[in-house]
Amino acid sequence: MRSLLAIIAAKVALKTNRITGSGGTALPGMLAQKLDKDILRKLVLKNFPKGIIVVTGTNGKTTTSRFIANILEEAGISYVHNRAGSNMERGLISTMAENTNLYGRVDADVALFEVDEAFMPKVCRAIEPDTIVVTNLFRDQLDRYGELDKIARSFRNLFEDLPNTKLGLNADDPLVASLGYKLENERKATYFGVGDYNGPKITNDHTADSIFDPFTQQKLHYTDRYFGHIGRYRGKRGGFTRPKPDFQANNVRQKGIENIKFDVNKTSKAIKLEMPGLFNVYNAIAAYSVAKICLDTDENSIISALNESSAVFGRSEQLNYLNREVVMLLIKNPTGLNQIIQTYLLKEKDRLLVFVINDNFADGRDISWLWDAAFEDLKGYRGKILVGGTRAYDMALRLKYAGLKGVSIESDENSLLKMIEKNSTRRSKIFILPTYTAMLSMRSKIAANDDKAKEFWQ
Amino acid sequence: MKAIKIAHLYPERMSIYGDFGNVLVLSQRMNWRGIKNEVVSIEVGDKLPKDIDMIFIGGGQDKGQVVVAEDLMAKSSQIKDFAESGGPLLSVCGGYQLLGEYFISSDYGQIQGIGLFNVISKATETRMIGNILVQSEKFGQLVGFENHSGATEFIGRAQPLGVVKKGFGNNPDDKLEGVIYKNAIGTYLHGSFLPKNPKVADWLIRQAIKYSGQNIKLKELNDELENSARKNAARKA
Numbered sequence: 085m086r087s088l089l090a091i092i093a094a095k096v097a098l099k100t101n102r103i104t105g106s107g108g109t110a111l112p113g114m115l116a117q118k119l120d121k122d123i124l125r126k127l128v129l130k131n132f133p134k135g136i137i138v139v140t141g142t143n144g145k146t147t148t149s150r151f152i153a154n155i156l157e158e159a160g161i162s163y164v165h166n167r168a169g170s171n172m173e174r175g176l177i178s179t180m181a182e183n184t185n186l187y188g189r190v191d192a193d194v195a196l197f198e199v200d201e202a203f204m205p206k207v208c209r210a211i212e213p214d215t216i217v218v219t220n221l222f223r224d225q226l227d228r229y230g231e232l233d234k235i236a237r238s239f240r241n242l243f244e245d246l247p248n249t250k251l252g253l254n255a256d257d258p259l260v261a262s263l264g265y266k267l268e269n270e271r272k273a274t275y276f277g278v279g280d281y282n283g284p285k286i287t288n289d290h291t292a293d294s295i296f297d298p299f300t301q302q303k304l305h306y307t308d309r310y311f312g313h314i315g316r317y318r319g320k321r322g323g324f325t326r327p328k329p330d331f332q333a334n335n336v337r338q339k340g341i342e343n344i345k346f347d348v349n350k351t352s353k354a355i356k357l358e359m360p361g362l363f364n365v366y367n368a369i370a371a372y373s374v375a376k377i378c379l380d381t382d383e384n385s386i387i388s389a390l391n392e393s394s395a396v397f398g399r400s401e402q403l404n405y406l407n408r409e410v411v412m413l414l415i416k417n418p419t420g421l422n423q424i425i426q427t428y429l430l431k432e433k434d435r436l437l438v439f440v441i442n443d444n445f446a447d448g449r450d451i452s453w454l455w456d457a458a459f460e461d462l463k464g465y466r467g468k469i470l471v472g473g474t475r476a477y478d479m480a481l482r483l484k485y486a487g488l489k490g491v492s493i494e495s496d497e498n499s500l501l502k503m504i505e506k507n508s509t510r511r512s513k514i515f516i517l518p519t520y521t522a523m524l525s526m527r528s529k530i531a532a533n534d535d536k537a538k539e540f541w542q
Numbered sequence: 543m544k545a546i547k548i549a550h551l552y553p554e555r556m557s558i559y560g561d562f563g564n565v566l567v568l569s570q571r572m573n574w575r576g577i578k579n580e581v582v583s584i585e586v587g588d589k590l591p592k593d594i595d596m597i598f599i600g601g602g603q604d605k606g607q608v609v610v611a612e613d614l615m616a617k618s619s620q621i622k623d624f625a626e627s628g629g630p631l632l633s634v635c636g637g638y639q640l641l642g643e644y645f646i647s648s649d650y651g652q653i654q655g656i657g658l659f660n661v662i663s664k665a666t667e668t669r670m671i672g673n674i675l676v677q678s679e680k681f682g683q684l685v686g687f688e689n690h691s692g693a694t695e696f697i698g699r700a701q702p703l704g705v706v707k708k709g710f711g712n713n714p715d716d717k718l719e720g721v722i723y724k725n726a727i728g729t730y731l732h733g734s735f736l737p738k739n740p741k742v743a744d745w746l747i748r749q750a751i752k753y754s755g756q757n758i759k760l761k762e763l764n765d766e767l768e769n770s771a772r773k774n775a776a777r778k779a
Contacts, residue, residue, distance in 0.1 A: 223558050227671050227689050231603040232558075290562045295554065301609050303554075443778070449672065450687045455563025455734040477771035481737050484767055485563075485570050 087127075087188060090120040094181030109167065113174030116181055124173065125210040127180040127188055134161060134193040135378055136211055138204075141219030141260070143420045144367040145171065145198040148219055150396045151371030151389070152196055158389035159381045163194040169446075169520075171200045173207055194379070201235050202228065205242045208249075215378040216243070217252035217370050221259045222312060223293050223456075224417040225448030232259065232293055239263050252276065252373045254366065255329045256314045258304055259294035265324050276373040277329035278346075281310045281362055283338040286426045288460040291419045297324050310362055311426060312419045331376065333369045336362065341428050348372060355387055359395045361427040363420075368393075398523040400428075404534045405501075407510040412527060413517045416448070418456040421517070425461055428515060434467035436507055436514045439483075440500070440522035441473040447519040451475045459486035468492070468507050472500040473522050497525060543758075545578035546750050549590060551599040552610050553583045556637055559689075561600025563734030564632065567743050568596070575761045577751070586613040590620050595750040597624065601635030601732070604647045611640055611653045618656040625658055630749035631726035632742075634735055638720070638728035639663040639692055647692070659721045659728050660700040661712075663692040674709030674731060675779035676719045681741045684719075685775040686731025694730075696721070703729055708779035725749045738772040740765050 097112035116123045128136060139149045149165065156163045166179040176197055184190050199207050201221075208216065218239065221232055229235060236259050243251060243263060254260040255277035264273030291312040295304055297319045309315035319325040333346040341360045347353065348369065357364050368390050375381040395401045398414045413428065415421045429437070443449050459482060469491045471479040476495045483491050494500040508514055518526050550557075550565050565581055572579040584590055586609055602610065614621070621641075625631050631641075639645040642661035645653045669691045676684040684704055693713035696702075702712070703720030711719030711730065720729035727742070729735060736743040744760055751758050 226559060227687070230669075231605075233603050233605045290553075290557065292554070293558060296606075301605070450689065450732065452560030452563070452687055452732040452734055455560040455566070455737070456557075475774075477767065477774045478738075481767050481771045482563075485566055485737065487570075 086120045087123055088186060090116040090123045091181055091184060091186055091188060093119055094178060098178065098182055109170040109178045110172070110174040112181055113177030116177050117174060122210070124177050124180065124207070127177070127184055127190075128195060128211040130188065131190040132193060132195045135214035136195040137197070137374060137378065138208060138213040138216045139196070139198045139219070139370075140201055140204050140216065141254075142201065142222040142224045142417065143423075144219040144363060144370070146396050147364060147399055148217065148367040148370045149196060149198040151368055151393055152374050154389040154393050155371060155375045155379070155381055155386050156194060156196065158385040159379065161194055161379065162192040163196050164190055164192045165196045166198060171198045172203050176207060205238050208242055208246065212246060213249055215250045215252060215374060217374050218254060218260045218263065219366065219370055220254050220257045220314065221294070222291060222417060222419040223453070225450070227448055227450040236263065236298070244268055247271065250274065250377050252370060252377060254370070255327045256310070256316065257294065258313060258317060258326070259298055261327055262298040262324055264327070265299075274331075274373055274377045275327045275329045276331045276369045277326075277333070278310065278336060278362070278365060278369065279332045279334040281308070281336050283336065283362060284426055284430050285311070286422055286430070286458045286461045288458040289422060290456045290458070291422060299324055311422060314366075331369055331373045333365050336365055338362075352383065353387055355390050357390060357393065359400050361400070361423060363423045363427075398527060403527070403530050405514070405530045406505055406533060408508050409511070409513045410530060411513065411515050412523060413515060414523050415517050415519060418453050421457040424517065425458055429462060429465070432465055432467070432515075436468055436470070436504065436512065437465070438470045438472070438500070438504060438514065438516045439479050440497070440516065440518040440526055441471070441475040441479045442519050442522045443475050444521045446521050451478050454478060454482045459483060459488065463487055466490070470494060470500060470503055470507065472497060473519065497529065501529060543578055544754055544756060545580045546572060546596065546747070546754055547591070547594045548579065548581045548596045548598060548750070549584050549594040550581050551584050551597060551637070552586065552602070553600075554585050555606035555610055556602035557600045558603060559601045559635065559732050560734040561598075561634060564600070564634065564736045565598055567734070567736040567740070568598070568747060571740070571743055571763065572747060574763055577747075577758060586610065590617050594624070595629070595754045596746060597621065597629065597631040599633045599637030599641070601637060604649055607636050607640060607645070607647070608650050608653060611655065614640055614656050615654065621656060622658055625724055625726040628725055628749065629753050630746045632746060633726070633728045634732065635690055635730055638730065639694065641726075641728055642694065643697065645692060658726060659723055660696055660698045661694050661721055661728070662697055663694040666691055666693045668693070668714050670710035670714065670730075672709055673775060673779040674711065674719070675707040675776050676704035676711065676731070677707055678704030680722070681739065681745070683772065683776060684731065684739050684742070685772050685779065686729075686733040686735050686738070688730045689732065690730055703727060733775070738768060738775055740768045
């Protein structure tokens with residue numbers, strides 16, 4: 085009875101949201117949770133005969149989830165998936181309430197949830213996932229998440245509390261890989277990684293957070309570092325070292341900013357992602373692993389799903405603004421931003437760059453991280469740079485100390501859009517790098533001029 | 543002209559929090575004035591060179607602090623001699639804590655500091671997070687972002703960096719922020735600290751030049767953007 089009331093309340097709130105056009109996903113979940121505090125567990129546990137998949141980690145949650153969703157679709161497996169940004173407890177409840185009937189039944193075989201790192205212990209103890217995949221762990225919004233080691237410790241305890249959950253871990257991230265080291269009862273995690281990468285690299289990388297053996301604090305020896313602390317490394321003999329990946333991307337070849345190709349374990353057919361960036365190879369190989377370990381999907385479905393995937397909401401998504409080509413590149417932390425610089429901007433000389441930096445709660449209130457990102461790698465850039473957002477001055481200051489010129493500040497977004505128009509011409513390509521809330525608002529303003537993007541909001 | 547040498551202590555383990563920004567600002571503000579300078583990274587086990595003119599140490603995770611504390615102890619007398627003889631030093635957050643008498647962490651017990659500053663720190667249940675505004679006698683208005691659960695208090699004589707106008711500072715109670723002893727500063731301000739507080743940066747540079755035995759007058763720089771950014775941050779505190 086209690087859960088019936090909770091479902092009804094959440095459904096009414098969801099309807100109201102849709103009528104009023106407000107996009108909030110937390111409120112319906114909050115209402116349902118008030119009425120029944122175990123509502124998430126009740127709704128998830130009695131559903132999904134083919135399993136519950138959870139994707140977490142600092143960067144790549146949304147894109148990895150999108151890849152998995154596409155694989156599920158290709159394989160004809162029905163699923164429920166939370167929308168980008170609704171990855172905290174209440175967002176998940178809202179997702180469930182939206183998809184359930186009044187008896188709490190969901191007509192889908194698989195649940196696919198991306199979950200915020202801070203909510204992992206609570207959410208996963210409630211829903212007992214069949215598979216958890218961890219993409220990577222980097223310093224991120226230290227005001228919200230606290231120290232990286234504490235997050236890692238909470239994951240480790242969680243994994244021991246869920247002995248039947250399959251684990252998909254990034255072998256190339258020492259902190260993530262260590263989460264599967266010497267688990268109780270000789271339980272083995274599945275590892276994914278990248279075997280080689282010869283594409284562009286940034287030179288001013290200050291984001292290596294975990295280059296030490298997490299158990300002994302001895303420095304790890306890297307034979308190849310791709311970015312941050314991601315790469316091929318080894319520890320002292322007999323101790324923790326990079327586990328051999330069960331699924332390894334090889335022959336990684338990037339072509340401009342159009343696409344990136346690789347194969348898996350040197351045996352698969354070539355996979356070609358229609359989006360650039362080594363980080364997307366990691367997202368794809370993570371999704372590939374999930375499909376192999378818990379979905380038992382055939383190889384061809386996986387590969388064609390990955391080949392046909394397109395960019396996700398705000399993550400290297402292409403939009404049209406007054407006949408200019410806009411690429412939205414969401415930035416949240418120094419590692420993600422460095423990856424964007426590495427992938428898109430190293431060769432740029434004169435394209436219009438727009439940074440929009442907000443410090444609302446969802447962005448992280450603290451913008452110290454801008455100082456850890458590799459703006460020094462943009463030193464060959466000679467074009468115009470516009471900066472906006474509630475922390476426009478901080479961003480401009482960061483660029484000043486990186487030695488970049490041609491920076492203009494405009495905190496108001498509408499005026500910023502006018503400046504973008506004035507500083508570009510038809511058919512020119514513009515890179516917009518916004519923080520989360522800036523991405524949402526810039527995107528909706530641009531979408532008002534672009535029918536393709538508008539669809540998302542309906 | 544001899545290059546001004548800045549020792550950046552433990553960038554691998556103690557620079558999780560925009561600490562690179564502080565070193566960058568020191569270096570650039572010398573570059574823009576044509577003052578030769580050099581930043582040397584000193585990791586655990588490395589020797590601290592004798593001819594340094596400034597020391598910077600940033601913040602890290604509790605786990606990293608344990609290893610760093612041991613190494614600091616081995617460098618203790620050299621660092622203290624440097625500071626006692628007027629060498630400029632900036633320490634932020636975790637680094638600040640380790641230069642005090644001791645730090646009682648929640649997971650690793652008591653970590654011994656080198657006792658340069660007359661302060662002690664203890665892990666608390668209160669996470670002191672947010673924009674912070676400080677009024678300093680020496681430097682005027684200071685802004686930053688703090689994020690710590692360690693509370694620091696003075697033991698014996700110590701001079702705070704400033705008085706907290708908004709936020710927490712050293713601890714939730716006494717409204718004092720940081721410490722200044724001779725030319726050594728300890729602070730909880732991230733942001734990064736120096737970009738929006740260029741007066742502190744220039745003061746450190748002046749002390750480093752003096753310490754190096756040279757006589758160079760600092761040219762004025764155009765700090766319009768720095769000041770706008772500080773005022774904008776002050777409004778948020």
